[in-house]
Amino acid sequence: MVARPLALAGVCLAHLATGAIYQYHDLALHNQKLLYRESGMYAPHDAPAAARRGGANTSFIKLADLRFTRALDEACFPAVPSAKPPSDPACSRQDGAVQIAVLEHTRLSAIGASRNGTRYYCCDDAAAAAGACGGGSAAAAAAARGALIVEGEGAADVAVHTLKVPFDHGSELSDAEGGIFHVNKTGMYIVLFANCNPTNGRLLLNGHTEWVNPYGYLPGEYYHAMPFYFTLAIIYVVLAFLWYGLSCLTYRHLHAVHLWASAVLLLGMVETAAKYHDFSEWNLTGMRNSGAVTWGLVFGVTKRALSRVLVLLTAMGYGTVRPTLGEDLRRALMLAATYWVVCVVGEQLQATPARETDVAGQAIESDIAALLIMVSALVDAAFYAWTFHSLSWVLAHLKTKARPRPELTSLYRRFVGVLIVGGVFSFAWAIFGVVQTTGDRRDVHWELDWAVVAVWEVLYLYLLIAVCVLLRPRMDGATSFGYSAVEMAERDTNQLMGDHDEELEYGGRQLSGDDEFAVAEETAFRKGKMAD
Template sequence: MNLVTLSLVSLLICASGYTRASIHVYDRDPFREVGNAYLVSGGSEGLAASRTPNPLPRHTDPVNVNDGRSYIRFQNITFRRSEASAAKYSKTQRRTGLVQVIIFEAADRDNIGGSPYGGQRSICCTPDLAKVEGCKQGEVIRIPSARDSSWPVTVNVYFRGKSLTAQLKTTEAPISKTGMYNLFFISCDSSLKGMTMSGQTSWKGPDGYLPGRMAPLKKFYVIMAIAYALLCVAWFSQYVRFWDDVLQLQHCISVVVGVGLFEMILWYFDYAYFNNTGTRPVALTTWVVTVGAARRTVSRLLMLCVSMGYGVVRPTLGGLTTKVMLIGVTYFLSTELLNITEYVGAISDIAGRARVILVLPNALLDAFLIMWIFTSLSKTLTQLQAKRSSVKLDTYRKFSNALLITVILAVVWIGYEVYFKATDPFNEKWQSAWIITAFWDILAFALLCVICYLWAPSQTSQRYAYSEERGEDSDGEESEALYSGTPKGDIGLVKQERREKNGQNEDEFDLDEDDGAEEGKRE
């Protein structure tokens, strides 16, 4: 990979930490030296093409964010150089420093920069490149795109005289083609070293301010909220109907179902606000990630308790309660910190490194919980087989199969996610990137549906409950069902057999007594 491409990729990765919103704010951001240029990354987002004339005709009334227009708007962009740099020039000089605003599509990344002899590529035009490429010395090398000669877009901003600042007038760059767009502020003037910039840019798509890779998630969470609502109706209708027979385990399932619905609704409102304003509300996003961390924690603890046979082969967790609570609290804190780092507020380059650090313990906790769940599930199946509890054993086998399929799908998807990101360093597949996030919510919902189906409240819910008196063997359950199915006015086969046996024993007893009496008389 050449120097220019490597530099742009590294800066985009760093910028992705603090450009999570579609309104990018720059507060005295310093220009970094990259090769023979000084630059600031202004952002990178996928934008869909405009559906209406862009810009709007004159005398057109302002419309809402769903106006079908797609653009990048520059507002209050101000560049500030050092006093030492400004002192080199006189007040009468017109142009004493140049900063260029470069907008290009990811597919045209090689159109920025050049190489005179096939060696390292340079961002700025050098004397040798001016002879070979025909570029203008002291400016960014720009090669017109084969698809549209007006791209990449370049806007020049000049310092004048001894002025310390240079401003870019409020302007818009219309987007007429769907793609992944990158924005850079670049200066090829070495005298401007130490320069900073302030202001903001607004990136808007046809339907609002949501970044292209996030926009489909707004509709996705509407669908997920409806799915959870339907599950709630089905579950709680049975839950209320058979309230007297509800088990402790089914109370826990109810909590997970309710919290899941609440989380999906919060995610929708978070993205809706983001789409309408271009910024993420810190309070709402914090609520969303906290509820999400709680739902994931309770879900994993629920699977762990089910695997341990809580309420089925053991009445309580006993000494394991403290360990389960400890791993639950640890997992919640780890997930909460990871999600806050990823979603809440502006994320700087340091926060990006912090997220990488937080991913590892969260992944290790997940792996530990999976191992614990399968180990406990194996022991529970062994106990049920030993007790010959056919009904419970069948339920737990179905649960273990569903859990195994879920783990296999998760491992396969992790491999696909790594492949997806490794083969897309420039985010050119941004239109399908939302599936990576959506899959985990779908998988969790599918497993929850299986659990709800297997442990649905019913009038026979108590057959899953732990009972030391009944012995919990299948023979006892079948005999009990046979006895309960015999009418009071009839004589069941079991009772007849018992009476015949009792009658035979009584005859044998009477014969023994008669023989004893006859022997006494003889004596």
């Protein structure tokens, strides 16, 4: 049951494995359409210090290996030579033209013109009639017919290359025609393809573009993520070594919650190692490793989903006051599965674009991403509400027990404090993330993109460390977040009802008829919930 969704995710996410060398294989550029790709670029004098020492001290976008060909439609050009092609301009046998624009993202507003509430990007009949071509003059509009509209503030900073596309063969951009754009100012840059000439019809793009920073191929917005994931991977390895070593020494006293914590640690190690390998190879070769991209994303989302389940199980008192969870565990796993699906789809949309973005249609994808963020927030809210509700019941149960455990109550209260700190910080950072990724702020502060995700990773690590410290097993059979069945037997021998099974207290196996103490504990807990 687990292998199937992971395999499906691998198929769906494999296409994200692109890189700073972007390949094009018959990419369709329809008439009157604009497609663009963006990436953060450092100027040589602004590059990170570590990169400037080891890099080539140059930054450029190479467009030389691009070839545009017309997709000849059979409806326009029938197999019978004597047949007369239709009068559609797209069926014209005249040579066409295509524009390639290189600009900073802050200058994107210079592409197109707004007239009477309508945004025009190509100078066609409608744009000319609205006065959106050539500044509104008739002569300039006639000269600009079938071209990309560039006007307003920042228009002078937009480098536009126009290529003729002959009817019978393709057109290729060469170095002499401006195929290499040197980056002298740090910023988020865009390469835009515009098919505005009505005689072009549908064009096919082949070749590749190269985006090279002073330190390598890694886009500027991801540079600082590479050392971050390397450091995080080392921390996970150290934590795993300590946790697994302690677990081996106390393997007789482990319960199911310890196994959940072990699984989350393992997922964290694999995720951070895969992401560091992805960024490192991307920076060196310009191409992303499809396996590292896919498994880093899948293991990362799975880690976050299971982390939520681990916190929820701990809040329910699994292994401390409740030996089994029954239907509650199934509901928790269903909620985690919902979170997993939403996050996989959301990260697929937010990952580095594997395709060009339609200037006029980008709002649709933004709406989908916003919807997924809303669904993810609702699932998180359900986790938080369920977690604190469970904690309140556990604390109430501990206070009303015939045998109060003040040390256990104190630890649960500390756990509540950990969750409150994490919850407040999560809320504050979520607001910052929304502000950072919306509007024009991302265009100006794109170097902080990596930090939005990085701080979430640190928060997950903080909660995991806190749970592991509270859950840590001990040589005497107790855990600092549980109670020792042996100790309870010694202190309360007169109150025990029959033989006591230590494994049962920690959720190690299912209840049996002889486990009367565990049954009494669970029954008392459930009666307390029903009484509410």
